[in-house]
Amino acid sequence: MNKIPLLSFFSGGGFMDMGFEQSGYHIAWANEFDVTFIKLYKEGISSWRRTKGLKNTPYILNEKSILDISAKGILKEAFPNGKPKHFGIIGGPPCQDFSINGKLKGFIGDRGKLTLDFLKKIIELKPTFFVMENVTGLISRKNTSDYLKHHLRALEKHYIIDYKKLNSLDFGVPQHRERIFFIGILKKGLSKQIIEKAVLAQWFTFPVNKKYFNAAKKYEWGKVVPFGTKVRKPNNLPLELCVSSCLVDENKLFRIPNANEYFPLYKSLHKLKQINEGETNRPSFKRLHRYKYSPTACYGNNEVHLHPFLNRRISVREALRIQGVPDTYILSSHISLTKKFKMIGNGVPIPLAKAVAGALKKYLLQNKII
DSSP: OOOEEEEEESOTTSHHHHHHHHTTEEEEEEBOOOHHHHHHHHHHHHHHHHHTTOOOOOOOSBOSOGGGOOHHHHHHHHOTTOOOSOOEEEEOOOOTTTSTTTTOOGGGSTTHHHHHHHHHHHHHHOOSEEEEEEETHHHHSHHHHHHHHHHHHHHHTTEEEEEEEEEGGGGTOSBOOEEEEEEEEESTTOOHHHHHHHHHSOOOOOOOOTTTTTHHHHSOOOOOBOTTOOOOOOTTOOGGGSGGGGOOOGGGTTTSTTTTOOOOOOSOHHHHHTSOBTOOOSSSOEEOOTTSOBOOOOOBTTBOEEOSSSSSBOOHHHHHHHTTOOTTOOOOTTSOHHHHHHHHHHSOOHHHHHHHHHHHHHHHHHTTOO
Protein backbone atom coordinates (compact mmCIF):
# COMPACT_ATOMS: atom_id res chain seq x y z
CA MET A 1 0.00 0.00 0.00
CA ASN A 2 1.25 3.48 -0.82
CA LYS A 3 2.01 5.62 2.20
CA ILE A 4 -0.89 7.78 3.38
CA PRO A 5 -0.15 11.49 2.77
CA LEU A 6 -0.50 13.90 5.69
CA LEU A 7 -0.75 17.63 6.24
CA SER A 8 1.00 18.50 9.50
CA PHE A 9 0.06 21.72 11.33
CA PHE A 10 2.00 23.24 14.28
CA SER A 11 4.78 20.78 13.47
CA GLY A 12 7.33 22.06 16.01
CA GLY A 13 10.33 19.75 16.10
CA GLY A 14 8.47 17.06 14.19
CA PHE A 15 7.98 14.45 16.96
CA MET A 16 4.38 13.73 15.98
CA ASP A 17 5.39 13.62 12.32
CA MET A 18 8.09 11.05 13.13
CA GLY A 19 5.65 8.84 14.99
CA PHE A 20 3.23 8.85 12.08
CA GLU A 21 6.00 8.30 9.55
CA GLN A 22 7.15 5.24 11.52
CA SER A 23 3.62 3.84 11.13
CA GLY A 24 3.54 4.14 7.36
CA TYR A 25 2.36 7.66 6.63
CA HIS A 26 4.04 10.30 4.48
CA ILE A 27 4.38 13.94 5.54
CA ALA A 28 3.36 15.69 2.32
CA TRP A 29 3.21 19.16 3.88
CA ALA A 30 4.32 20.63 7.19
CA ASN A 31 3.55 24.02 8.71
CA GLU A 32 5.39 25.88 11.49
CA PHE A 33 5.46 29.59 12.27
CA ASP A 34 8.39 29.76 14.73
CA VAL A 35 11.60 30.46 12.76
CA THR A 36 13.88 28.57 15.15
CA PHE A 37 11.56 25.56 15.39
CA ILE A 38 11.69 25.41 11.58
CA LYS A 39 15.48 25.04 11.75
CA LEU A 40 15.28 22.46 14.53
CA TYR A 41 12.71 20.45 12.57
CA LYS A 42 14.93 20.23 9.52
CA GLU A 43 18.10 19.43 11.48
CA GLY A 44 16.56 16.82 13.75
CA ILE A 45 14.50 14.87 11.22
CA SER A 46 17.19 15.11 8.53
CA SER A 47 19.78 13.48 10.79
CA TRP A 48 17.26 10.84 11.90
CA ARG A 49 16.33 9.95 8.32
CA ARG A 50 19.95 9.75 7.14
CA THR A 51 20.67 6.97 9.64
CA LYS A 52 17.77 5.03 8.11
CA GLY A 53 19.19 5.38 4.62
CA LEU A 54 16.35 7.64 3.51
CA LYS A 55 17.50 10.25 1.03
CA ASN A 56 14.60 12.68 0.82
CA THR A 57 14.74 15.20 3.63
CA PRO A 58 11.45 16.57 4.97
CA TYR A 59 11.27 20.25 5.75
CA ILE A 60 8.68 22.85 6.63
CA LEU A 61 6.86 23.71 3.39
CA ASN A 62 4.91 26.57 4.86
CA GLU A 63 6.27 29.07 7.39
CA LYS A 64 3.18 31.27 7.79
CA SER A 65 0.67 31.48 10.61
CA ILE A 66 -2.36 29.24 10.16
CA LEU A 67 -4.34 32.50 10.06
CA ASP A 68 -2.57 33.60 6.88
CA ILE A 69 -2.86 30.50 4.69
CA SER A 70 -5.85 29.45 2.62
CA ALA A 71 -7.09 25.92 2.04
CA LYS A 72 -6.51 26.38 -1.69
CA GLY A 73 -2.92 27.48 -1.10
CA ILE A 74 -2.24 24.54 1.22
CA LEU A 75 -3.50 21.99 -1.30
CA LYS A 76 -1.45 23.59 -4.08
CA GLU A 77 1.73 23.41 -1.98
CA ALA A 78 1.12 19.90 -0.67
CA PHE A 79 -0.24 18.29 -3.82
CA PRO A 80 1.06 20.14 -6.91
CA ASN A 81 -0.15 17.27 -9.12
CA GLY A 82 -3.68 17.37 -7.74
CA LYS A 83 -5.49 16.52 -4.51
CA PRO A 84 -5.34 12.77 -3.76
CA LYS A 85 -8.41 10.71 -3.02
CA HIS A 86 -7.30 10.16 0.58
CA PHE A 87 -5.13 12.23 2.90
CA GLY A 88 -5.10 13.16 6.57
CA ILE A 89 -4.42 16.12 8.85
CA ILE A 90 -2.50 15.96 12.13
CA GLY A 91 -1.64 18.69 14.59
CA GLY A 92 -1.31 19.80 18.17
CA PRO A 93 -2.40 23.46 18.42
CA PRO A 94 -0.61 25.53 21.11
CA CYS A 95 -1.95 24.42 24.49
CA GLN A 96 -0.66 27.05 26.94
CA ASP A 97 -4.07 28.73 27.29
CA PHE A 98 -5.61 25.42 28.43
CA SER A 99 -2.76 24.13 30.59
CA ILE A 100 -2.92 24.31 34.40
CA ASN A 101 0.62 25.72 34.18
CA GLY A 102 -0.55 28.48 31.86
CA LYS A 103 -2.84 31.47 32.35
CA LEU A 104 -5.99 29.44 31.61
CA LYS A 105 -7.31 31.98 29.12
CA GLY A 106 -8.93 29.18 27.16
CA PHE A 107 -10.32 30.00 23.73
CA ILE A 108 -10.14 33.75 24.35
CA GLY A 109 -6.34 33.58 24.54
CA ASP A 110 -4.27 34.26 21.43
CA ARG A 111 -2.99 30.68 21.42
CA GLY A 112 -6.30 29.13 22.40
CA LYS A 113 -7.95 30.70 19.34
CA LEU A 114 -5.57 28.72 17.12
CA THR A 115 -7.38 25.51 18.10
CA LEU A 116 -10.56 26.91 16.56
CA ASP A 117 -8.64 27.97 13.45
CA PHE A 118 -7.29 24.43 13.19
CA LEU A 119 -10.83 23.01 13.32
CA LYS A 120 -11.92 25.48 10.63
CA LYS A 121 -9.06 24.39 8.38
CA ILE A 122 -10.22 20.78 8.71
CA ILE A 123 -13.72 21.75 7.56
CA GLU A 124 -12.28 23.70 4.62
CA LEU A 125 -9.81 21.02 3.51
CA LYS A 126 -12.08 17.98 4.06
CA PRO A 127 -9.36 15.36 4.75
CA THR A 128 -10.31 11.69 4.95
CA PHE A 129 -9.32 11.77 8.63
CA PHE A 130 -7.72 14.03 11.22
CA VAL A 131 -5.91 13.73 14.54
CA MET A 132 -5.74 16.59 17.05
CA GLU A 133 -3.64 16.41 20.21
CA ASN A 134 -3.86 18.78 23.18
CA VAL A 135 -3.65 19.04 26.97
CA THR A 136 -6.40 17.47 29.06
CA GLY A 137 -7.40 20.97 30.23
CA LEU A 138 -9.16 21.31 26.89
CA ILE A 139 -11.97 19.07 28.18
CA SER A 140 -11.50 19.04 31.97
CA ARG A 141 -12.70 22.62 32.57
CA LYS A 142 -16.45 22.89 32.03
CA ASN A 143 -16.53 26.27 30.29
CA THR A 144 -13.73 25.27 27.92
CA SER A 145 -15.23 21.83 27.32
CA ASP A 146 -18.69 23.23 26.54
CA TYR A 147 -17.23 25.78 24.13
CA LEU A 148 -15.17 23.10 22.38
CA LYS A 149 -18.18 20.78 22.01
CA HIS A 150 -20.11 23.65 20.47
CA HIS A 151 -17.46 24.02 17.76
CA LEU A 152 -17.09 20.27 17.30
CA ARG A 153 -20.75 20.12 16.31
CA ALA A 154 -19.86 21.94 13.10
CA LEU A 155 -17.27 19.25 12.42
CA GLU A 156 -19.72 16.48 13.27
CA LYS A 157 -21.83 17.44 10.27
CA HIS A 158 -19.01 16.02 8.17
CA TYR A 159 -17.07 13.72 10.55
CA ILE A 160 -17.56 11.01 13.14
CA ILE A 161 -15.42 12.05 16.10
CA ASP A 162 -14.04 10.24 19.13
CA TYR A 163 -11.50 11.24 21.76
CA LYS A 164 -9.62 9.81 24.70
CA LYS A 165 -7.02 10.76 27.29
CA LEU A 166 -3.75 8.86 26.86
CA ASN A 167 -0.64 8.80 29.05
CA SER A 168 2.77 8.46 27.41
CA LEU A 169 3.96 6.39 30.40
CA ASP A 170 1.57 3.64 29.31
CA PHE A 171 3.41 3.41 25.99
CA GLY A 172 6.94 2.86 27.25
CA VAL A 173 7.96 6.51 27.63
CA PRO A 174 9.66 7.44 30.96
CA GLN A 175 7.36 10.42 31.46
CA HIS A 176 3.94 10.93 33.03
CA ARG A 177 2.34 13.00 30.28
CA GLU A 178 -1.44 12.92 29.86
CA ARG A 179 -2.83 14.29 26.62
CA ILE A 180 -6.19 14.20 24.87
CA PHE A 181 -6.36 12.83 21.33
CA PHE A 182 -9.26 13.54 18.96
CA ILE A 183 -9.82 11.25 15.97
CA GLY A 184 -12.14 12.21 13.12
CA ILE A 185 -13.20 10.24 10.01
CA LEU A 186 -15.01 11.85 7.08
CA LYS A 187 -18.60 10.56 6.89
CA LYS A 188 -18.73 10.68 3.11
CA GLY A 189 -18.17 7.15 1.90
CA LEU A 190 -18.67 5.51 5.31
CA SER A 191 -21.22 2.74 5.72
CA LYS A 192 -24.48 3.42 7.53
CA GLN A 193 -23.47 0.94 10.24
CA ILE A 194 -20.24 2.80 11.07
CA ILE A 195 -22.01 6.15 11.29
CA GLU A 196 -24.80 4.74 13.49
CA LYS A 197 -22.28 3.12 15.83
CA ALA A 198 -20.40 6.41 16.14
CA VAL A 199 -23.60 8.19 17.20
CA LEU A 200 -24.48 5.64 19.87
CA ALA A 201 -21.13 5.11 21.60
CA GLN A 202 -17.37 5.44 21.51
CA TRP A 203 -16.39 3.89 18.21
CA PHE A 204 -12.63 4.18 17.82
CA THR A 205 -10.31 1.58 19.37
CA PHE A 206 -7.59 3.73 20.89
CA PRO A 207 -4.21 2.02 21.32
CA VAL A 208 -3.30 0.08 24.46
CA ASN A 209 0.14 -1.25 25.29
CA LYS A 210 -0.62 -4.23 27.53
CA LYS A 211 2.95 -4.40 28.81
CA TYR A 212 2.85 -0.94 30.38
CA PHE A 213 -0.88 -0.24 30.76
CA ASN A 214 -1.69 1.68 33.97
CA ALA A 215 2.04 1.84 34.68
CA ALA A 216 1.81 4.61 37.29
CA LYS A 217 -0.13 2.26 39.60
CA LYS A 218 1.15 -1.05 38.28
CA TYR A 219 4.73 -0.80 39.57
CA GLU A 220 6.55 0.06 42.76
CA TRP A 221 8.49 3.24 42.03
CA GLY A 222 11.54 4.77 43.64
CA LYS A 223 10.84 6.71 46.85
CA VAL A 224 12.03 10.22 47.71
CA VAL A 225 15.52 10.05 49.22
CA PRO A 226 18.11 12.67 50.26
CA PHE A 227 20.31 13.94 47.44
CA GLY A 228 23.46 11.83 47.05
CA THR A 229 21.95 8.68 48.56
CA LYS A 230 22.64 5.29 46.98
CA VAL A 231 19.42 3.91 45.52
CA ARG A 232 18.38 0.44 44.40
CA LYS A 233 15.94 -0.19 41.59
CA PRO A 234 12.66 -1.71 42.85
CA ASN A 235 12.10 -5.30 41.72
CA ASN A 236 10.21 -5.88 38.46
CA LEU A 237 10.31 -2.17 37.55
CA PRO A 238 11.08 -1.81 33.79
CA LEU A 239 14.20 0.31 33.48
CA GLU A 240 12.92 1.84 30.23
CA LEU A 241 10.16 3.59 32.22
CA CYS A 242 12.71 5.21 34.54
CA VAL A 243 14.64 8.46 34.15
CA SER A 244 17.77 6.37 34.69
CA SER A 245 17.43 5.01 31.16
CA CYS A 246 17.69 8.57 29.80
CA LEU A 247 20.72 9.77 31.74
CA VAL A 248 24.04 10.22 29.95
CA ASP A 249 27.21 8.97 31.62
CA GLU A 250 29.40 11.94 32.53
CA ASN A 251 32.29 10.35 30.61
CA LYS A 252 30.22 10.43 27.43
CA LEU A 253 28.90 13.99 27.59
CA PHE A 254 31.13 15.10 24.72
CA ARG A 255 30.73 11.92 22.66
CA ILE A 256 26.93 11.88 22.41
CA PRO A 257 25.31 14.75 20.44
CA ASN A 258 23.54 17.37 22.59
CA ALA A 259 24.54 15.55 25.81
CA ASN A 260 26.79 18.34 27.08
CA GLU A 261 24.17 21.05 26.52
CA TYR A 262 22.47 22.17 29.71
CA PHE A 263 21.85 25.43 31.52
CA PRO A 264 24.26 26.34 34.30
CA LEU A 265 22.87 26.53 37.82
CA TYR A 266 22.84 30.02 39.30
CA LYS A 267 21.29 29.09 42.64
CA SER A 268 23.44 28.19 45.63
CA LEU A 269 24.73 24.63 45.24
CA HIS A 270 24.24 24.15 48.96
CA LYS A 271 20.53 24.99 48.65
CA LEU A 272 20.13 22.76 45.62
CA LYS A 273 21.69 19.83 47.47
CA GLN A 274 18.86 20.12 49.97
CA ILE A 275 16.36 19.18 47.25
CA ASN A 276 15.77 15.44 47.59
CA GLU A 277 15.99 12.98 44.73
CA GLY A 278 12.42 12.40 43.54
CA GLU A 279 11.11 15.68 44.99
CA THR A 280 9.05 16.61 41.93
CA ASN A 281 6.01 18.17 43.62
CA ARG A 282 7.79 21.51 43.84
CA PRO A 283 6.69 24.47 41.65
CA SER A 284 10.21 24.63 40.24
CA PHE A 285 13.66 23.01 40.55
CA LYS A 286 12.22 19.51 40.59
CA ARG A 287 14.80 16.83 41.18
CA LEU A 288 14.05 13.74 39.14
CA HIS A 289 14.37 10.23 40.58
CA ARG A 290 16.54 7.77 38.69
CA TYR A 291 14.04 4.94 39.33
CA LYS A 292 10.85 6.80 38.58
CA TYR A 293 9.30 8.45 35.54
CA SER A 294 9.74 12.15 34.84
CA PRO A 295 6.85 14.55 35.41
CA THR A 296 5.50 16.16 32.24
CA ALA A 297 8.32 17.63 30.19
CA CYS A 298 7.49 21.32 30.17
CA TYR A 299 10.75 23.20 30.10
CA GLY A 300 10.91 26.96 30.25
CA ASN A 301 9.91 29.87 32.45
CA ASN A 302 10.30 28.59 36.03
CA GLU A 303 10.08 24.87 35.23
CA VAL A 304 13.50 23.34 35.95
CA HIS A 305 14.26 19.62 36.09
CA LEU A 306 17.39 18.66 37.99
CA HIS A 307 19.55 15.59 37.48
CA PRO A 308 18.80 12.90 40.10
CA PHE A 309 22.29 12.55 41.60
CA LEU A 310 24.44 15.23 39.96
CA ASN A 311 24.34 18.94 40.70
CA ARG A 312 23.19 20.09 37.30
CA ARG A 313 20.09 20.47 35.18
CA ILE A 314 19.22 17.75 32.69
CA SER A 315 20.75 18.09 29.25
CA VAL A 316 19.13 18.51 25.84
CA ARG A 317 19.87 14.85 25.01
CA GLU A 318 18.36 13.63 28.28
CA ALA A 319 15.26 15.74 27.68
CA LEU A 320 14.94 14.32 24.16
CA ARG A 321 15.19 10.78 25.51
CA ILE A 322 12.48 11.56 28.07
CA GLN A 323 10.28 12.38 25.07
CA GLY A 324 11.13 9.07 23.40
CA VAL A 325 13.31 10.71 20.75
CA PRO A 326 16.20 8.55 19.43
CA ASP A 327 19.80 9.71 19.66
CA THR A 328 19.95 9.87 15.85
CA TYR A 329 17.82 13.04 16.10
CA ILE A 330 20.57 15.65 16.40
CA LEU A 331 20.24 19.41 16.90
CA SER A 332 22.81 22.03 15.98
CA SER A 333 24.74 23.40 18.95
CA HIS A 334 24.55 27.02 17.76
CA ILE A 335 20.79 27.32 18.37
CA SER A 336 19.83 28.68 21.80
CA LEU A 337 19.19 26.25 24.66
CA THR A 338 15.99 28.09 25.53
CA LYS A 339 14.51 27.33 22.12
CA LYS A 340 15.70 23.74 22.16
CA PHE A 341 14.12 22.98 25.52
CA LYS A 342 10.92 24.79 24.61
CA MET A 343 10.61 22.83 21.38
CA ILE A 344 11.26 19.54 23.19
CA GLY A 345 8.67 20.32 25.87
CA ASN A 346 6.04 21.19 23.24
CA GLY A 347 6.39 17.88 21.42
CA VAL A 348 4.35 14.68 21.43
CA PRO A 349 6.37 11.67 22.69
CA ILE A 350 7.24 9.71 19.56
CA PRO A 351 6.17 6.24 20.83
CA LEU A 352 2.75 7.65 21.78
CA ALA A 353 2.32 9.32 18.39
CA LYS A 354 3.35 6.08 16.70
CA ALA A 355 0.80 4.07 18.71
CA VAL A 356 -2.06 6.44 17.80
CA ALA A 357 -0.96 6.44 14.15
CA GLY A 358 -0.86 2.65 14.06
CA ALA A 359 -4.31 2.28 15.63
CA LEU A 360 -5.76 4.76 13.14
CA LYS A 361 -4.16 3.01 10.17
CA LYS A 362 -5.56 -0.33 11.36
CA TYR A 363 -9.06 1.15 11.63
CA LEU A 364 -8.88 2.72 8.18
CA LEU A 365 -7.76 -0.53 6.58
CA GLN A 366 -10.13 -2.84 8.46
CA ASN A 367 -13.11 -0.71 7.51
CA LYS A 368 -11.87 -0.30 3.92
CA ILE A 369 -11.87 3.48 4.20
CA ILE A 370 -8.58 3.79 2.34
